[in-house]
Amino acid sequence: MKLLILSVEEQPEIERLKEEAKKSGHGVEVKSPEKSTERVLPSFTHVLVRAVKGAGEAAKEIAMKARSLGLRVVDERLATGKGFNKAAIYSILKKNGFSVPETIAFEEKNFPAIRKFQGKEVIIKDVKGKRGQDVFKVNKTELEVFYQRLDKSKKYLAQEFLRIDKELRVLVVGTKVVGGFSKQSSNWKKNIAAGATPVKEQLSVEIKNASVKAASITKTEIAGIDLALVGGKIFVLEVNRAPGFIGFEKATGKNAAKEIIQYVASK
Template sequence: MKAWILAKKENFNSYENRRFHKEAEQMGIELQIVGPEEFDIVVTKEGRRSILHNGSPVDLPDCLIPRMGAGTTYFALAMIRHLERLGLFVLNSSQSIENAKNKLTTLQILATNNVPIPKTMLAKFPLNIDIVEREFTYPLIVKTVSGSYGKGVFLCENRVQMKDLADLIEVSKDQRVNVIIQEFVLFGNGKDIRVFVVGRRHIGAMVRIAREGKLKANFSAGGTVAPFDLNPAVEWLAVESAKLVGLDIAGIDILFDGDSYRVCEVNSSPGFEGFEKATGLNVPQEIYHYIQVRLGSSL
C-alpha cells in the first residue's frame, strides 16, 4: 500500500510524522510526507494526470492522510478536494476538515444536535463589553476561531482584562483574526479529557492536567497526562462529536462539568505524543489498520 501524509514543511519531522514513518516501515507501507507547496492542480478531463508533483505528473497513492489541522490553507483544502474528486481515499475528508478548522462552526454543528458545549459567542469589534457581561460572568475564555495545541486561548478574569484584550485585537486591524468568547467551565480544576477516535470508534482516552497556575492542559503546552477510563457518557460524546463533524480521525476534548461533561473542541489532526505516553497505544497502527479495512486490502 502507498500512502501520502499532507503536512506543513516545518512539521515534516514532528513526533507524529516520525511515528507514522516508523510504523509504515514495520507494516510494509510505502509512505511519503508531502507539502501542499509541492503540487499544482490542473482542472481537466484528463483525470488522474490533472495533479502535478514538483511540476510532473505523478502516480497517486492509495490514500491521503491530511495532517495540517487548523493550519489547513485554502490551497491545501483545494488540493484535498481535488484528490477526492479523482477517487482517492482521503481521511479526513475536506468537508470534515473545514468543519473542524473553525471552532464556531464545530460548536454550531454540535449544539444543533444537542451535544453539550460551553456557551459561546462570536466577538464583534468594536466589542460591546456590556453585552458580553449580560451573557457571561467572569472569568471567561477568549479564543481565536482557528487554532490548535492550546495556542490562541486566553483567560479574562475581569472587565479591565477583557477591555485590554479587545483593544489589542482591534488595534491589530488584522481582519483574519476572529475570536469567540466562551464561558469558563469551573469544575475541571485545570483538567480535561482527550479521547482519540479512529473510524468512528474510540481507541482510548487520557486526562490532561495543566501546570499549577496555568490555563492550558495540552501536553504540548507543558501539561501532564494520565490514562483515563472511559465511561459510557464520555465515550458517546466523543464518538458522536466525531461523527457529526464528519471526521474519521479525531481528537475530542471534553470538559468536566460536575457530574456531567461538555465537548470543548474537535480536532481533525490531533497530536498524539502525550496520548501514546499516557495510554501505551499505537496510534499510527490503529489508523493504518482502519485504512486497511476501508480499502479492503491486506498490509
C-alpha cells in the same frame, strides 16, 4: 496503499505514522500542501491530511483534487470542501444536544456582543488556534483593554469560563475509541503542549459514547476529543481533526499511529 501525508510541519507524529505505514508494507511520503503537490497525486492511492495551520485552503484544494482523482482521503470532510472551524463545530455539537460552553463568535464589527460576558471571567480564543497558543483568560475589568490588543483581521470566540473538575482527551479513529487520558495541570489551560501531564484513564461507557458521537456528527474521521467534566456534566471543549498522539501513546500504551494507518488503509 501508497500514502501521501500532507503536513506543514515536521512532527514526531509524522515519524510515527511513517514508521507504522512502512511496517505494514505501505509506501509513504510527506509533502507540504502547496499548489505543486497536486501534480504528484496520481502516484498515490491515499491521502492523510495532518497539520495544515496557515495552509488550510491549499490543503483543502489538494484534498478535493485527490478525491476527484479517485484517491481515498482522510479526512473526507476536507475533501468535500468543508473545513469547519471551532465556531462551526460548536454549533453542530449544540444542535445535537451536547453541552458546550456558552460561546459568541466575534470579529471587529460585532465586538460589542461579547460585552454580554462582562462581569465574568471570559475565555477568548482564535477560531483557528491550536495547542493552547491562542487561548486567553480575561477577567471582567480587562475585556475592553484586551480587545485592543487582538489582531483585528482574525475571528475569535468568546466563551464562558468553565470550572472544570477534570479534562479528558479521547482519541477516536473512525468509530473506534482507541483510548483516553486525563490532563493533569495546576494551570487552567490543560493542553499537553502547554505542559499538562497525560494520565491514563479508564473511560466510562458514557464518555466513550459521547466521544464517538461527537466525532461522527462533526465528520471527524480521526478525532481528538477534549471533554470537560463540570459538576458531573460532560461538556465538549474541542474536536481536533489532526490530534497529536505522542503523549497519548506514552500515557495509554496504545499504538495510535498503527490504528490511524490501518483506518486510512481500510478506506
